[in-house]
Amino acid sequence: MFVLSACGRDRDAADDGTGGSGSSSEGGTSGASVTSSASATTATSATMTSASSTTASTTASTTASDSETTDTPADSSSGDPPEPIDPDALDDSFDDPQLPGWTVFRPEAATATVTGGQLRLEPVANTVWLDGATSILLWKEVAGDFKVTVAVQSRDLDAPSQPPPAGYRFGGVMARSGAGGPENYVFVVLGTDTDPSVESKSTTNSGSTYQGPPWPSASGEVRICRVGSTFEMYVRDGGAWMLTNSFERPDLPQTLQVGPIAYNNAPDLRLRASFDGVDFEPVASQAECAQ
Numbered sequence: 001m002f003v004l005s006a007c008g009r010d011r012d013a014a015d016d017g018t019g020g021s022g023s024s025s026e027g028g029t030s031g032a033s034v035t036s037s038a039s040a041t042t043a044t045s046a047t048m049t050s051a052s053s054t055t056a057s058t059t060a061s062t063t064a065s066d067s068e069t070t071d072t073p074a075d076s077s078s079g080d081p082p083e084p085i086d087p088d089a090l091d092d093s094f095d096d097p098q099l100p101g102w103t104v105f106r107p108e109a110a111t112a113t114v115t116g117g118q119l120r121l122e123p124v125a126n127t128v129w130l131d132g133a134t135s136i137l138l139w140k141e142v143a144g145d146f147k148v149t150v151a152v153q154s155r156d157l158d159a160p161s162q163p164p165p166a167g168y169r170f171g172g173v174m175a176r177s178g179a180g181g182p183e184n185y186v187f188v189v190l191g192t193d194t195d196p197s198v199e200s201k202s203t204t205n206s207g208s209t210y211q212g213p214p215w216p217s218a219s220g221e222v223r224i225c226r227v228g229s230t231f232e233m234y235v236r237d238g239g240a241w242m243l244t245n246s247f248e249r250p251d252l253p254q255t256l257q258v259g260p261i262a263y264n265n266a267p268d269l270r271l272r273a274s275f276d277g278v279d280f281e282p283v284a285s286q287a288e289c290a291q
Contacts, residue, residue: 085146090280094119102138102259110136110262119275121171122157123264128168130265132183132206137174139257145227145283148173148258151276153219154191158270163196163218167266170199171273172222175231176257182206186247187261188222188233190215191271198222200233200245211245224258225289232289241290 092101097114104112110123119138127135142148150173156164172189182205189199196218201210220237229250234241258280262273283289 083143085142085144085280085282087280087282090140090142091278093117093277094275099138101140103140103257105137105139105257106134107136109134112136112138117276119260121260121262121273121275122269123169123262123271123273125264125267125269127263128265129174129185129187129201129203129208129261129263131203131208134183135261135263137176137257137259137261139174139176139178139259140280141178141255142175142258142280143255146258147223147225147281147283147289148175149221149223149279149281150260151221152190152260153274154189154262155218155272155274156270157272160272164192164264164271165266166192166194167264167268167270168193169264169266169271171260171262171271171275172199173224173259173278174257174261175224175226175252177252178255178257179253184249184252186224186231186233186249186252188224188235188244189261190220190222190235191218191273198235198244200247202231202247202249204249204251213244223289225283225286226256227283227286227289230286232286234290243290 089101092099094114094117099112099114099119108124109127110121113120121136123135129135152171154164154169154171156162168191170189170191172187174185174187176183176185183203184205186202187200191197191199193199193212196215197212198215199210199212201208203209215235216237220235223234223241225232225234229248229252231247231249231252232243233245233247235244236242259278260273260275262271264271
């Protein structure tokens with residue numbers, strides 16, 4: 001377990017240091033009803049370079065179950081070596097409001113718009129990525145070893161220059177199995193729990209562990225770097241990359257759904273997560289993760 005060296009607090013709840021049960025803290029803070037199970041759809045997998053766009057800017061009742069989503073789970077892993085990452089096919093500076101190449105998981109969980117070179121996600125109330133509960137994810141398929149970087153600002157809808165109020169409201173980047181069944185993923189996000197923080201989470205078979213040390217603001221760059229079964233979570237705000245957590249996940253498949261997420265685990269609508277772009281790069285070793 002790695003803890004952000006610049007911060008003196010670790011919100012892992014487990015005594016063994018492997019992470020805290022989200023239901024004991026994050027899931028219980030807002031009184032949200034978030035017991036939905038993972039999506040069980042079985043549509044055909046998309047290829048890495050030609051995932052169809054399923055954009056949406058609708059909101060819906062927070063009682064919608066994951067089985068009602070329009071996402072197409074994808075897991076095209078096999079015994080063959082994964083195709084190398086083509087950054088030109090995956091990178092996005094969010095200049096096209098149609099979001100070509102992206103697939104949206106749970107579009108009803110947030111309003112998604114593109115304006116001024118930014119993707120903006122405004123989650124509905126009582127949404128969260130925790131245990132079996134899910135929120136919005138925009139994803140592209142990525143195979144093999146990679147690093148993905150997003151610049152994100154999490155802001156209060158009522159005071160756009162300020163971080164969102166307390167209540168577990170975050171935006172960031174996720175790498176998720178699309179195999180269906182229980183949820184399996186890792187992510188790193190910026191926002192507010194009880195104060196501005198950087199949260200990293202690993203969910204295995206719909207059981208989450210996470211930590212959320214403080215961060216000077218609810219904005220910056222976050223990165224996931226995968227080398228083999230190791231997933232490292234990084235954060236920075238204009239300086240050097242800082243390792244905030246590392247997860248060993250040999251269970252995750254070679255091909256993952258990767259992209260921006262946001263959630264608002266509170267009863268009021270007070271989060272806008274704005275993304276300036278998404279950058280994908282192949283990596284050959286862990287030494288390249290912080291470069």
